[in-house]
Every structure is written in structure tokens, then in C-alpha cells.
Amino acid sequence: MPSVDICFSPELLPLYDLRGKVAVVVDILRATSSIVTALANGVTHVFPVAELAECAALGQQHGCLTAAERDGRAAEGFDLGNSPFGYLPGGRLPVRGRAVAISTTNGTLALRRSLAADAVVVGAFLNLQAVADFAQAQQKDVVVVCAGWKGKFCLEDTVFGGALAERLAATFDVTSSDDTLAALHLWQQARPDLHAYLLQSSHVRRLNSLEANKDFDFCLRLDEYPTTLPVWQDDRL
Numbered sequence: 001m002p003s004v005d006i007c008f009s010p011e012l013l014p015l016y017d018l019r020g021k022v023a024v025v026v027d028i029l030r031a032t033s034s035i036v037t038a039l040a041n042g043v044t045h046v047f048p049v050a051e052l053a054e055c056a057a058l059g060q061q062h063g064c065l066t067a068a069e070r071d072g073r074a075a076e077g078f079d080l081g082n083s084p085f086g087y088l089p090g091g092r093l094p095v096r097g098r099a100v101a102i103s104t105t106n107g108t109l110a111l112r113r114s115l116a117a118d119a120v121v122v123g124a125f126l127n128l129q130a131v132a133d134f135a136q137a138q139q140k141d142v143v144v145v146c147a148g149w150k151g152k153f154c155l156e157d158t159v160f161g162g163a164l165a166e167r168l169a170a171t172f173d174v175t176s177s178d179d180t181l182a183a184l185h186l187w188q189q190a191r192p193d194l195h196a197y198l199l200q201s202s203h204v205r206r207l208n209s210l211e212a213n214k215d216f217d218f219c220l221r222l223d224e225y226p227t228t229l230p231v232w233q234d235d236r237l
């Protein structure tokens, strides 16, 4: 039976051999939620990159939109920040039919660090079912790579790991590793009122101070896009 592991931070990735496995990269607030929203709303593909300079260069090279965030704020000189609302109808710029190069503090970095896996997909509460369906179809070990915050543990990414483990529990081993057990326990605590539970998280407080409350509410919507699955292929999603 394949297993589910939760890697609490990209700093711990050297302890998880991703070869032969499915990596599910998650940054609930907000990078992977924004990427899922972008692709669900007509963006053709996304180039996730670690560095701002590379993001700007890709924008020029491919004539695509650029989106960038550092420390929770939109980085200067790019078309978009890291809010999922940038990709929804009525956003600042039309995005349908465009490609987007994205660089964020933790999320895109976690993605780039996960490329040793057989398959790399992007997970969020918004597309939880799409991720579960993909894992079921693959029947390979799954490692949920939590983007965290600057190397540290993040509550919301780990709670997502627990939610995914619960959906896979019938056909995956979700009880052999303490990381997955811990994530499941956190999810079970959070599930009755996910919003109230995650209000405690440090990144929510960081975002609150930057007036991104509506992003927080949106990123917690379960299965808003149940068939949108960003999959890494070549250099893009």
C-alpha cells in the first residue's frame, strides 16, 4: 500500500527521497491557492520561479504576465502580486489566455526544490479533490511538501496535509509516520471550523496586517475547483 508523508518545511526535504513519488506542493497562503485560481480562470500556464530577476526575464522572453510577492507584499515592477483575486473576473488585468511567471517568498521556492519527484503537483484547499483523485490514480507514495515560512513550520499547510491524508486513508497508509498522524490530528481539530482554527496562524496575522483578509477567506474554500490540477511539466505548470 502506498503511503502519505508530510514534509513540514522545504528545509526538511533532504530527509525525504522524492524519487519515484508524487510531490504535492502546498502554500495555502497564498502561492498555491493563487496558482490554482489562475489556471481555473483561464491562465494558460504558470512559470514558477524562485528569483524576482528570473520572473522579470521570463516576462520579457515569453511576453507573459508577471506576478511577484516578497514578505507578503506585492513586489514592485510586476503586473500582479500574490492575491488569488488577481485572477478572478474583475481583477486588475485580463488574465484569460495569458501565461504568468510567478515568484513568491516560499511557495515557488518549495516547488523548485521538489522537482526530483516523479510527479509534482500543486495543492490547495481549493483543489483538494483534484489532488486526491490524481494520487489515487497514480498509486505511488505521496509526499506533501509544505512551503512553510522562511524554513519554519506553517499551520495552514500542515492542516491541508491532514485533509489530503484523510481523503486518501482508504487506499493509502496514513498511520505509519508521525508527521502524517500529527497532520491528521490537526485537521481533525480544524475541520469543524477551519476559518476560526486557522485565524490563530502566524501567517494569517501577517496577512491581516497587510489587509488581505478576503484572500484568507477565499483560500479556505474547500473544493472550489475540484478538477483543476496544476502538474509540473518541463519548466511550467
Ligand code: 3SL
Pocket: 027, 029, 030, 031, 032, 069, 071, 072, 073, 082, 104, 105, 106, 107, 108, 147
Ligand atoms: O511565501 C509565499 O510563497 C507567499 O504565498 C506568501 S504570501 O501569502 O503572499 O504572503
